[in-house]
Amino acid sequence: MSTENVWQEKITPARFDGKTVIVTGAGSGIGKATALRVAQEGGKVIAADISGERLGELVAENPELSIVAVAGDITDQHVVDxxxxxxEGKVDALANVAGIMDKFEPIHEVEDSTWERVFNVNLNSILKLTRSVVPLMLEAESGTVVNVASEAGLRGSAAGVAYTASKHAVVGMTKNSAVMYGKKGIRFNAVAPGAVQTNIEAPMDSAYAQQVIAPLMSIIPGMATAAQLAASITFLLSDDSTNINGVVLASDTGWSAI
Ligand SMILES: NC(=O)c1ccc[n+]([C@@H]2O[C@H](COP(=O)([O-])OP(=O)(O)OC[C@H]3O[C@@H](n4cnc5c(N)ncnc54)[C@H](O)[C@@H]3O)[C@@H](O)[C@H]2O)c1
Known part of the structure; x- marks a missing residue:
């Protein structure tokens, strides 16, 4: 079952009026769709991505929207700063979207360089950025953070060991922060996308994984669009999700129910 052919994105006017929202990975895919949705709904978006070229296109194609581009590698504290x-002293919401895949390597094949890069981009960057943003939210006594996990944060059959472990860690970071800051008016939630049509590279280079994992992935019920994921992410970023804290929302065409 996929709704991608019939569903149309519908803007909720003014939902993010007056809000400053950081979106990482805003140059492509889910991050770009999220940045556009927030900006179209009245928010000021701080769009972060390692690709200055992609960010330049995003801004040039949408001159009517309030989008500030910050190019750089989000694993670098100077870029985070x-x-x-x-x-400018105000961050109302943070969407940690940027991430990279592995090549489906199981633990006996994974190289240190893959493990370290995947953890740096998928997890450590979220630590650095969130740690820098939370003091502003504590001062404001409000804020929302949405971390993009993955189906691989819910199950063991959606990627290699590095990506799977990094996304399970994103889930843990989300739940701990939800408890730590809930009473301070700051909500933390995660979205776990299933298969989504984007530019992410996910080559199943491991012959071992092709034998073990590929058959299990045949149950995936459908491919979503980036805009469908933006609908889930912006719901959790917005005040519409006022009573929701610490959830991992599977946005996966029903994959996690199988
Ligand atoms: N596409 C899917 O099927 C799928 C499924 C589950 C989870 N996800 C997750 O969704 C998120 C977004 O992925 P996507 O599919 O939109 O991919 P994408 O490749 O289309 O977009 C990711 C963006 O992040 C940027 N980025 C990567 N590393 C960066 C870094 N170090 N610093 C700054 N920017 C960086 C890239 O330049 C790119 O523009 C990721 O966290 C990914 O793990 C995707």
Whole structure:
């Protein structure tokens, strides 16, 4: 079952009026769709991505929207500092979307360089950025953070060991922060996408994984669009999700129910 052919994105006017929202991975796929949706609904978006070219296109194609581009590698604290500084002391919401896949390597095949890069981009960057943003939210006594996990944060059959472990860690970071900051008016939630049509590279280079994992992936019920994921992410970023804290929302065409 997939709704991608019939569903149309519908803007909720003014849902993010007056809000400053950081979106990482805003140059492509789910992050770009999220940045556009927030900006179209009245928010000021701080769009972060390693690709200055992609960010330049995003801004040039949408001159009517309030989008501030910050290019750089979000694993670098100096880049994180520039992203937060673009908020000029105000960050109402943070969408940690940027991430990279592995090549489906099981633990006996994974190289240190893959493990370290996947953890740096998928997890450590979220630590750095969130740690820098939370003091502003504590001062404001409000804020929302949405971390993009994955079906691989819910099950063991959606990627290699590095990506799977990194996304399970994103889930843990989300739940701990939800408890730590819930009473301070700051909500933390995660979205776990299933298969989504984007530019992410996910080559199943491991012959071992092709034998073990590929058959299990045949149950995937459908491919979503990036805009469908943006609908789930912006719901959790917005005040519409006021009573929701610490959830991992599977946005996966029903994959997690199988
Ligand atoms: N596409 C899927 O099927 C799928 C499924 C589950 C989860 N996800 C997750 O969704 C998120 C978004 O992925 P996507 O599918 O939109 O991929 P994408 O490749 O289309 O977009 C990711 C963006 O993040 C940016 N990025 C990567 N590393 C970066 C870094 N170090 N610093 C700054 N920017 C960086 C890239 O330049 C790119 O523009 C990721 O966290 C991914 O793990 C995707």
């Amino acid at each position: 520039r992203i937060v500084a673009a908020g």
